[in-house]
Amino acid sequence: MVRTILTWRILGEDLVGTRHIPTPGRAAGLSGAPSVGILLLNPGSATRSGNSDLSVRIGDRLALRGFPVFRFDLPGLGDSSGPTPADLDAFWSEVVNGRNDEATVALIERIQLEFGVARVIVGGLCAAALPTVRALGRSSAAPAGLILLEPNFRLAVRNRSDGAQAATGSGPFGKSAARLRPALAALGLWGESRIARAARPLRAFLRGVWRRLLGPRLPRDANLPLITSWQESFARGVHSLVVVAAGQGTDRYVTRILESSPARASGVVSCVRVPGTNHLFTKGAGRDAVLTAVERWVMESFGGNAQAVVRRRSGS
Amino acid sequence: MAGETRAGGSDGARTLPPPWPRPGIRTDLASSALEAARFFDFADGQIYTVTHAALRPCRGAVLLCGPFGVERERAYLTLVLWARMLAARGFEVMRFDYRGNGESSGTFEDMTLSRWREDAAFCAARLSAAAHGGALVLQGIRLGALIAAELFASGVGDGLLLWAPPASAEALLRDTLRHNLVAQRMADPGSPPRMREQLIAALEAGELVNVDGYFWTRALWMEAKQHPLLLPPASEARPWHALEAQSGAAATSRTSRLGRPEAVDADTFWKSSSPLLVPRSEGFFQASLRWLDENEPWPGSGADRGIVNGSV
Numbered sequence: 028m029v030r031t032i033l034t035w036r037i038l039g040e041d042l043v044g045t046r047h048i049p050t051p052g053r054a055a056g057l058s059g060a061p062s063v064g065i066l067l068l069n070p071g072s073a074t075r076s077g078n079s080d081l082s083v084r085i086g087d088r089l090a091l092r093g094f095p096v097f098r099f100d101l102p103g104l105g106d107s108s109g110p111t112p113a114d115l116d117a118f119w120s121e122v123v124n125g126r127n128d129e130a131t132v133a134l135i136e137r138i139q140l141e142f143g144v145a146r147v148i149v150g151g152l153c154a155a156a157l158p159t160v161r162a163l164g165r166s167s168a169a170p171a172g173l174i175l176l177e178p179n180f181r182l183a184v185r186n187r188s189d190g191a192q193a194a195t196g197s198g199p200f201g202k203s204a205a206r207l208r209p210a211l212a213a214l215g216l217w218g219e220s221r222i223a224r225a226a227r228p229l230r231a232f233l234r235g236v237w238r239r240l241l242g243p244r245l246p247r248d249a250n251l252p253l254i255t256s257w258q259e260s261f262a263r264g265v266h267s268l269v270v271v272a273a274g275q276g277t278d279r280y281v282t283r284i285l286e287s288s289p290a291r292a293s294g295v296v297s298c299v300r301v302p303g304t305n306h307l308f309t310k311g312a313g314r315d316a317v318l319t320a321v322e323r324w325v326m327e328s329f330g331g332n333a334q335a336v337v338r339r340r341s342g343s
Numbered sequence: 344m345a346g347e348t349r350a351g352g353s354d355g356a357r358t359l360p361p362p363w364p365r366p367g368i369r370t371d372l373a374s375s376a377l378e379a380a381r382f383f384d385f386a387d388g389q390i391y392t393v394t395h396a397a398l399r400p401c402r403g404a405v406l407l408c409g410p411f412g413v414e415r416e417r418a419y420l421t422l423v424l425w426a427r428m429l430a431a432r433g434f435e436v437m438r439f440d441y442r443g444n445g446e447s448s449g450t451f452e453d454m455t456l457s458r459w460r461e462d463a464a465f466c467a468a469r470l471s472a473a474a475h476g477g478a479l480v481l482q483g484i485r486l487g488a489l490i491a492a493e494l495f496a497s498g499v500g501d502g503l504l505l506w507a508p509p510a511s512a513e514a515l516l517r518d519t520l521r522h523n524l525v526a527q528r529m530a531d532p533g534s535p536p537r538m539r540e541q542l543i544a545a546l547e548a549g550e551l552v553n554v555d556g557y558f559w560t561r562a563l564w565m566e567a568k569q570h571p572l573l574l575p576p577a578s579e580a581r582p583w584h585a586l587e588a589q590s591g592a593a594a595t596s597r598t599s600r601l602g603r604p605e606a607v608d609a610d611t612f613w614k615s616s617s618p619l620l621v622p623r624s625e626g627f628f629q630a631s632l633r634w635l636d637e638n639e640p641w642p643g644s645g646a647d648r649g650i651v652n653g654s655v
Contacts, residue, residue, distance in 0.1 A: 028448065029389075030382065030389065030446070030448065031382070032380045032381055032382060032391075032446075034379075034380060041378070043380045043393075045446055072420075072620050073416055073419075074416065074419045074445070076440075076445045076446055078413075078416060078556060079413070079416075079555060079556020079557055080444070080445060080451070080556075080557075081556070083445070083446070104420075105419065105420075105423075106378070106380055106393055106423065108378075111420060111424075111620055111621065112620060113619065113620065114618045114619045114620060115618045115620065116618065118620060224533050305530060305531075307556065308556070309413075309553075309555050309556030310527065310530075310553070310556075311553065313556075314556055
């Protein structure tokens with residue numbers, strides 16, 4: 028597997044990236060310049076290789092299938108130049124406010140220009156979802172597909188325990204639950220006691236009944252513009268792969284988003300729930316499950332539809 | 344920089360520009376244009392390096408031998424910042440990823456400490472050749488401290504700087520396993536508890552053990568037992584120094600040659616759960632720059648031999 032390094036001047040910063048050179052002839056129908064490439068963005072504030080080098084492995088796996096893969100450090104992260112936010116809260120706040128949006132669009136356009144890639148799939152883990160989804164609104168660089176690994180659709184940083192995540196419940200149920208929680212904890216029915224753990228399925232069942240009665244509702248801290256942009260892409264037929272850690276916070280969150288537009292999501296959103304892993308897919312067999320899911324989805328959604336060769340354009 | 348006379352440093356009067364750069368403040372404007380990320384072909388793969396060119400008349404070269412695995416991920420931004428600071432103060436700096444880690448090719452499961460030492464030796468040779476006879480300082484952080492110390496003991500380098508060196512590779516792996524188990528326990532209190540000795544037994548039985556997403560092998564574990572920290576003997580003429588993090592440690596004014604590391608007031612940035620993207624590391628930076636200043640001119644360097652420094 029051969030990789031090369033790219034350093035591109037983008038919006039006044041030197042962005043450093045890695046290109047996984049595709050193995051010729053492995054992707055069905057591909058010859059010469061590829062019709063589809065993949066751009067992977069930083070997982071949160073981590074370097075472009077990803078936690079436990081997950082992004083590197085994805086790149087290698089897809090390049091073996093004939094797809095060029097590009098992984099870039101966004102400004103201020105990894106090896107790229109640019110100001111680095113002081114802490115996670117500041118970083119998240121800036122990402123929510125569009126910190127990485129323009130750089131992502133510029134990278135898509137540059138990949139198309141330099142390598143003759145007609146369509147670019149964009150994605151990454153956690154915070155990478157924000158610039159990925161927002162790029163959908165840019166006609167010049169709209170992604171051909173989205174790879175959303177544990178995507179974060181919240182407005183604030185949420186990396187706490189399940190109990191804390193549940194505390195963000197909205198509406199009358201959430202408020203009532205918040206008032207009841209201390210009493211339940213005192214009785215051993217909430218928290219991490221043996222009884223509380225045994226009661227979790229019952230709680231989940233009751234929560235589901237409540238939601239069915241009220242209809243699908245998005246959480247109070249949902250990033251509504253982002254979710255709306257993503258849901259609008261369903262109607263346009265833009266394929267999305269969502270991979271989440273089964274039963275964890277993002278799983279519940281994404282489920283609620285999809286439940287709020289089930290008809291539109293059908294057929295264009297593939298959701299894979301990986302059991303026994305965590306947000307970073309570093310636990311259990313998470314990494315291999317992600318690799319398998321991404322490879323299968325890319326092959327099924329894009330591998331059989333290689334378009335005519337797009338020749339490399341001139342620099343003008 | 345070609346043709347410039349090496350800046351003097353023997354009077355020890357070098358002034359460090361305060362304040363210390365913090366994230367959120369641009370520290371990279373001058374240096375970013377002079378950073379080069381590239382692959383070098385080595386053995387059966389590629390080693391990823393980033394070279395930071397000296398932004399002043401060159402005082403020497405520093406090879407950063409970093410941590411591995413999850414410690415590499417957590418320390419990354421801190422070491423990028425540190426490399427840029429060194430470059431701004433006149434050092435040519437090279438960072439690299441060991442094979443099977445980060446951008447370098449190879450599979451983690453195929454790697455051992457000996458292979459990573461080969462990678463470091465290769466990078467040291469490349470950097471030394473590029474430095475045209477200038478002094479080469481080996482700097483090791485955590486696992487990299489073990490590797491840098493071994494290279495130094497074999498005669499490579501003109502100086503040795505260690506950050507948080509573990510007592511041995513085995514001690515480092517045991518410590519990493521403990522942290523991994525504690526983190527898993529905190530994240531998932533309901534899961535059945537696992538003991539460190541169980542994981543070690545599994546490793547010795549030939550199983551792959553997932554540690555923070557990296558699959559450790561029997562070869563990695565067994566070979567680690569053969570790599571104690573090789574601190575230089577008292578007769579070592581080349582300068583060396585070791586630092587360890589200790590919250591609240593008072594800053595010392597001079598480098599000592601005591602047998603144990605100097606304590607500096609800093610976070611353990613390689614394992615930090617701090618919300619800061621670059622945890623508090625100024626203690627390491629200050630003490631290291633002071634030590635580098637104190638030891639100029641470097642034995643074996645162009646300035647030491649009265650040679651006009653070439654470009655690097």
